[in-house]
Amino acid sequence: MIFKIKAKQTILACTLISMLGVTACSGNPTAAPTVSEGKSGSGPKTVSLSVMTSDRFLELAKQKFEEAHPDIKIEIKEYAAAPNTATKAQGPGQNIVMMTKPDPKNIEKYVSSVGAELMSGKASDLIVTSNLPYKKYADKKLLENMGDMMNKDASFPKDNYYTGVFEAMKYDGVLYNVPVRIGLNKWLGNLNVLGSEKIDDTKWTWADFKKLAQNWMADKNNDGKPDAYPLGKIDPDQLITLMLNSSYNKFVDAGGKKASFDKPEFINLLKLAKSMYDDNIIQGDNADKDAVVFQPKSNLLMYMDMYAMPKMSFDGKSSFYDLPSENETRGSSFTSSLPVAMNSKSPNKKEAWEFVKFLLSDEMQSTMELNGFAVNKNGAKAQGDTLKKLGSGEGGKNMKLNINGKSMTLQPATDEEIAAIEKAVSNAKVIAESDPKISMVVAEETAPFFQGQKSAEEVAKVIQNKVSTYLQE
Template sequence: MSRILGKPCLAVISIISFLSLTACTGSGAVPPSANDGDGGAAGSGTKTVSLSVMTSDRFLELAKQKFEESHPDINIDIKEYAAAPDTGMKGPNTTIITKPDPKNTEKYVSTVGTELMSGKASDIIVMNGLPYKKYADKKLLENISDLMSRDKSFQQSDYYTDILDAMKYKGALYTVPIRFGLNKWLGNQALLANETIDDANWTWQDFKSLASKWLTDRNNDGKPDVYPLGYIEPNALIAMMLGANYAKFVDDAGKKAKFDSPEFIQMLKLAKSMYDEKIIPADNTDNNNVVFNPKSNIMMAMDMYSMPKMFFDGKAAYYNPPSENDGRGASFTTNMPVSINSKSANKKEAWEFVKFLLTDDMQSVRELNGFPVNRNGAKAQAESLKTLGTGEGGGGKGMRLNVNGKELALQPAADQDIAAIMNALDNVKQYAESDLKISDIVSSETGPFFQGQKTAEEAAKTIQNKVSIYLQE
């Protein structure tokens, strides 16, 4: 198996990490419809459990198939609000992960939010972009922690409890991640060989202090020979800086904003100074001429194993991004947080399906397209890397990557590679929380600041006013 890539870009590395996966398939866009309240019987003695998701994928379709085979009295109705875009790439060993269209996301959030408030939402909801704390406060989401504790067949010790705990609100889970991704930077070890970086504790100011000595212009052409950080858009940088620090600016209850605080104003000024002082280039530059590439979101074990081999001439290592959070540990995101509608007439059946998504079997399938929250699933995913290049386990015989004209053969992972991946997962503790509406406000209102049209204080005041209005809705 061979793949040809042009200039490396971590935003599309998922093309590589999913070489061995089955292509995503969707059932096509399905118009959203309300649960009929009586279980939507599709046949004598059966119940129908509805699930709302913006765009379905092969994992959900496979889960539906397998669950219905083992639960003939329950049908799963996947309500897809936007079909996956046609990438033009087909084949049993190709999966392309694309960023969702913001307009589709906004429409999904608005439509499902309205359904929840009107009592007409699906039994199960994939909460991407939806403010789960807001709906939990309105008692519209089931307490999943209670379901877990009452179900003797569900062993919480089989899961990464730090990840589950990180998503709790007021001591309970109202949405559970089915899969997750890690926020990591790739560091250029050729340039960092003599550096000691405490990435478990460093802050953004610590990074900037270190970055100043990496900034060099040996040929005196007015441009740095090496940039401390690869190119990243200002709004993406602010989103990254907020990341696991979200709770510093929006209280845990989601009622009060603190964007006019000295801490946020200082964050804005620090971010802008990194562009002004050329710590971050004005546009894309050669990936080998940066100390850190900030665009990596590690989606699964294959990502973690292959990326360091693909960048900086194979001399790359992972680092935790800087953080202002007092609680340390790697941060994570999830693109499949699942909740159960508290008004559902099928809560028992809905929990059975959510629980099924978390089983060893489903968390071990290649179609998961993310790190499993189930420990046994994570171990199986990592262990599968031992078959790379052997033709076993879907690894693809003779798997080769072509990066910038250089061919790279992925060799089977060694025991120490597997151990490193499992150790990294054990250290994941911080949820990089976000709220779609707040993210849009921050992105929009920081634009004039980065362009020099507003002061940090003015931008922060505008953000504070708009977010406060939104939180009171």
């Protein structure tokens, strides 16, 4: 699927339409530097940051922070090269970069390397905890209490942030890793099928979803096929991973020490997942894509996602919904591709905290390079103001977004559209937590069940044993 963005402004070139896996290039915004607290009689200190793969946001933050703080240097330690990309030149200002998923081997390398460094006392000052079992290290007192640092710093205005996100990230009442940006877990619903039907997505479960789904599958034209498919095409391993991640704390306790995959709740979830295929609830290979009720790809990473996707899908008649879940916690679920923790043994805690604050600052949270939803309310307002300017200014009349031959002229977002996005972000209160190792075990071990070779009870027992062994390591 190829996107063409016809625009002269850099602002559109950095849009990420995450639901369709497309990332665009970024520009170089400028901002006034902050005042540095200098040190006399000593050279600059170096703050190290471990991350699997760096990105433009971190590189820009490093550049701007060092300019504002000549007494502090930032060292970004990468453990894997950036994923392979394929760039398709569309003409001036129209280069689109197609991103691929990280190599699982690189994830494993990062997890094992950083884990060994933490255990040996040689870890970086700051660590991006994506894919890391950070709770294990928190239990060993290897990570700093970042929430305590926030509370003790009078220069950190907590009221300027979506504190529900920080609360959701806490483990055992402590904030060990700070989400610098977040993504929202949403389904895009087809209002052509749903019509005026009201769905209470604040508390629906997967069983609720299936019950509703059966109402949308009538065959009124008698062609032997459902008139609508409740869920778009998705492979079994992807479906069970989606179901697991939306209900993770139901099957792995908050402390990450005990698994419950051999209980009836998970066994029933497995059977429910298989019934989605057996009962044709999930779209087949030859089904009409316009007859899909919900698109299963759910992670929204950018403001442009929420603005453009409803306009470009289902003839512009669509709306976002929270995913079904087995959790009892209320609020929308979110992820973070840049959660940052601090090494409790760091000799540069003061300087490292200054850099974390800079990542969370109005200045950095308002940049297009953020590539996510801001956790800073002022940054979020700036991102919304950018959407309000779409289609205006020099060359604005030529701003178009094309998807598979369908074209949309980018118009300025309305106050109502911005308010809806802000409401969605402010309601992000449940972290869609998962452990890549556990997700991999579940995906691999459930394959024989979906193929009819093993019972749900058999695979649940295998998963329970493997996950329990892993959690006790």
